[in-house]
Amino acid sequence: QVQLVESGGGLVQAGGSLRLSCAASGRTFNSYAMGWFRQAPGKEREFVAAIMWSGGRTNYADSVKGRFTISRDNAKVTVYLQMNSMRPEDTAVYYCAADPRGEIAVVHTASKYVYWGQGTQVTVSS
Secondary structure, rough: OOOOOOOOOOEEEEOOOOEOOOOOOEOOOOOEEEEEEEEOOOOOOOOEEEEEEOOOOOEOOOOOOOEEEEEEEOOOEEEEEEOOOHHHHOOEEEEEEEEEOHHHHHOHHHOOEEEEEOOEEEEEEE
């Protein structure tokens, strides 16, 4: 059974940084795509970033390019989202997700992901 456990959320001032972690267990994730999504109150869940576990290819939403970095640690089976130069509009619940098929062309699509974490709240104050 796949489990994804996020941590690292919290309150930060605009311009500050946070690092989210997603600890994955229950499978070998070599063929997976791992994604971060976020959902603000009253808004739809939106794609933030994704990484192919094998090879490390990454993909980012335009709104976070140059500010956020996704990475993974094979030994710890953990995916990270380093968030810098944060803005109030980054405020949301952030979710980690896993797609067993690892299709880079559809990493933006939430419905393609099979497994989801419980989410972690990120709040950026102005």
